[in-house]
Amino acid sequence: MFFDHIEAAPADPILGLTETFKNDPNPKKINLGVGVYKNEAGVTPILDCVKQAEKLIFETETTKSYLPITGLPEFGRLTRELIFGADSELVDGGRAVTCHCPGGTGALRIGADFIKQQNVAAKMWISDPTWANHYQIATAAGLKFERYPYYDRATHGLAFERMLETLNQAEEGDVVVLHACCHNPTGIDPTVEQWERIADFISEKKLLPFIDFAYQGFGHGIEEDAQGLRIIASRCKEMIIASSYSKNLGLYNERVGALTIVSADKETAARVLSQMKIAVRTAISNPPAHGEKVVTTVLSNNELRALWESELTAMRERIRNMRVLLVEKLKEAGAGDFDFITEQNGMFSFSGLNKDQVEILRKEFSIYIVGSGRICVAGINAENVDALAKAIADVIK
């Protein structure tokens, strides 16, 4: 027998939670587990700019033949413009090369494959905690990983000094994975001054930054959220970026992400690109077209681009407003000071709730939160916030 020895994998904690949520008959149930944006009505909408781009594509598309291995060149250029800024020499200068990968996940995996295949490095340093897939992707690609501390439970902030102390053990040539903004799961990002220190540290220690940029525009704005990445780019000649359009264009199931690699000069970049193509070819042959065409259409059409920016602003502001409202309601409910929630960025918040409290919230109040206490703030709305705040106040008493 070939398969007899196979043991059942542990259930994915977040997907398992969604299943239990679906089966909960309580009409007042609240799901703060999932990692997708929801509007005030609790719906994950298709953006208007996307709908309009899809209409244009539908009317003009003449073939479903394969895209180039790296995707459309214009998609790569627009992606670089977004991450490095329109004025950056990295957009057209030839040092940075980009390929479309299926989602941020695809970009992370193909980036890790490239590192392994090309003997770029053997070890990755990944934050603790992080989006759990980071650890699995490193392992699946055949890379070793170590964790560096990130979250300070006492201050609900960044464990900055401990992070650098631990990274001091990294050896020259190791890779450091950083979240560009809206750190998942904590919502805590370095300040500009901290980014500068991180960038100096990485460049002095000759480490390779691998930046996961899954939430551009969800923190403070498209340009603001790229600040840390751009500081790193100004100090480090080489870097890898895995970016995603899942969240900021709401293209979750279309799988649009990008892997961008920056080399010290354009001759090296051309060789890197030739090997990135092999990594893509081996994993997926060539990318799916629809989402990539949507992104290219939205970003290159002035009207749709302006519409996208306003829709993205609305999503970001809704999340910010919910943070403020939750903190207010928690105060009103006598839960004490949760001000740190308004300091965090993006869709997620480390609430500080422990496993037992999370369990009581689920069993007694039909409120679904991941065991770590991570809350998806986008799941909060004006209708459920009162009940949520009261329940939290109750469990932490």
Ligand code: PMP
């Ligand atoms: N990185 C982080 C930090 C994420 O939170 C996610 C999505 N949850 C991803 C990457 C992957 O996103 P995608 O859906 O584009 O693969």
